[in-house]
Amino acid sequence: MALENSVFPSRPDSLSLPVGEKGDGEEVEVATEAHTGVFNVSEELGHVVTTETAPSPPASAKVNRSFQSKLAEREANANQRRKKTPGTEKERGRFGWARTRRKRQRYVEKNGRCNVQHGNMRETYRYLTDIFTTLVDLNWRCSLFVFVMAYAVTWLFFGAIWYLIAYCRGDLDHLEDETWTPCVNNVNGFISAFLFSIETETTIGYGHRVITDQCPVGTMLLLLQAILGSMVNAFMVGCMFVKISQPNKRAETLVFSKHAVISLRDDKLCLMFRVGDLRSSHIVGANMRAKLIKSKQTQEGEFIPLDQTDISVGFETGDDRLFLVSPLVISHEIDARSAFWDMSQAQLEKEDFEIVVILEGMVEATGMTCQARSSYLAEEVLWGHRFSPMMSLAEGFFDVDYGAFHHTFEVDTPSCSARELSLAAARLDAHLYWSISSRLDEEPTLANQAAKQPDSGSANSKAGEPTFIVGEMTDIQEQSGLAELNGSVATDQSESEA
Secondary structure, three states, rough: OHHHHHHOOOHHHOOOOOOOOOOOOOOOEOOOOOEEEEEOOOOOOOOOEEEOOOOOOOOOOHHHHHHHHHHHHHHHHHHHHHHHHHOOOEEEEEOOOOEEOOOOOOOOOOOOEEOOOOOOOOOOHHHOOHHHHHHHEEEEHHHHHHHHHHHHHHHHHHHHHHHHHHHHOOHHOOOOOOOOOOEOOOOHHHHHHHHHHHHOOOOOOOOOOOOOOOOOOOOOHHHHHHHHHHHHHHHHHHHHHHHHOOHHHHHHHHHEOOOOEEEEHHHHHHEEEEEOOOOOOEEEEEEEEEEEEEEEOOOOEEEEEEEEEOOOOOOOOOOOOEEOOOEEEEEOOOOOOOOOOOOHHHOOOOOOOOOEEEEEEOOOOOOOEEEEEEEEEEEHHOOOOEOOOOEOOOOOOOEEEEHHHOOEEEEOOOOOOHHHHHHHHHHHHHHHHHHHHHHHHHHHHHHHHHHHOOHHHOOOOOOOOOOOHHHHHHHHHHHHHHHHHHOOOOOOHHHHOO
């Protein structure tokens, strides 16, 4: 009990029941009415940790055996449900209870939908100034509702006017009078007037209900309905045509890889992702852009939420203009101008940012501009990975296997940042440069010492003239040739000879 009180200074009610004491390192069973569990008391750690193994019931107690077996089954089912729950990363708290890690809210979804909602907009009248674009931007349910209501309202409106004219002229009171000339023949109620309105606006003209020349008001109404009906047809059919021909669905066949990778390319760290087109009709003039979405604070203390920084994917060299016939790997070289210049593998796991990639181009079939978007969170960027090849040469054509579009494999990649990698390469180059220069300085000194020694074969040489030994210069020539391969050696050699 002393150990229990030291571990739990303020215990909940569910843990305040008597506990059967056992030996050191053994499991302590806590039986409660509402919540039960098995705890492992460790004197070295000084705290209580939950164990996932069910306790073995004592052989003497038959009632406790069934109760503890039920507890074991309950714990096993809870663990299975916890393991089957996808997409939730959990950490363990002090007493082993699951604690969900907060997941970053996306700015752009993987399917390209921007996760932004506009609120508190007081100038809503601006939507009515551009009613055509407003109707086009509506979803299909609202668009179909507006389409049906536009025709139904006009038909009902003009049908009511035709019925009002027949009622005011007294045509409904002289239905059986053959000598009476009505405004519209065979209009005997609202339903017949409504049908005549539909026939007039849609130019069907069955011939049973016909306007007469004895009604000038009906003639003017007929002209007005024909003109307004043509305008409604042009407006609504135009909206539906533009909505149907929108290239938004064309972006569904432009796919991006699920993950972005960082690995070496030509001894430089590069951020890469893959893009592909599933259709045979190509995107004309495809252009790729990338943005880094990350909040930052300026030197003056201003906080900028979701600041957008451009990520170069080959704008200077023209590599951002794509010929998207087969899947391509888009590369961003992490140099001194990159936002990832100081980011290492350990820092990448702690960062909170989002990379938005945008592909724009013109649809070859319709000539309309299409835009496809996707994004990558920090945990979706794999360090030390590379995309698997997916193109092979078949008989007469190139075969693309889209089953390997999202596949990556691990490669040897330094875990340091691009800045540290560049500094290490600069130190290595400087070390090679100075080591070669020092060797070049030592070789002429040895050659001069050998030249001062008396030579029996050079007795006829003049006094004061230097004596050159051909065989001793071979090593110096080899060193100079090696230095020329490493660059900037001619100057050092001339200075050493001087």
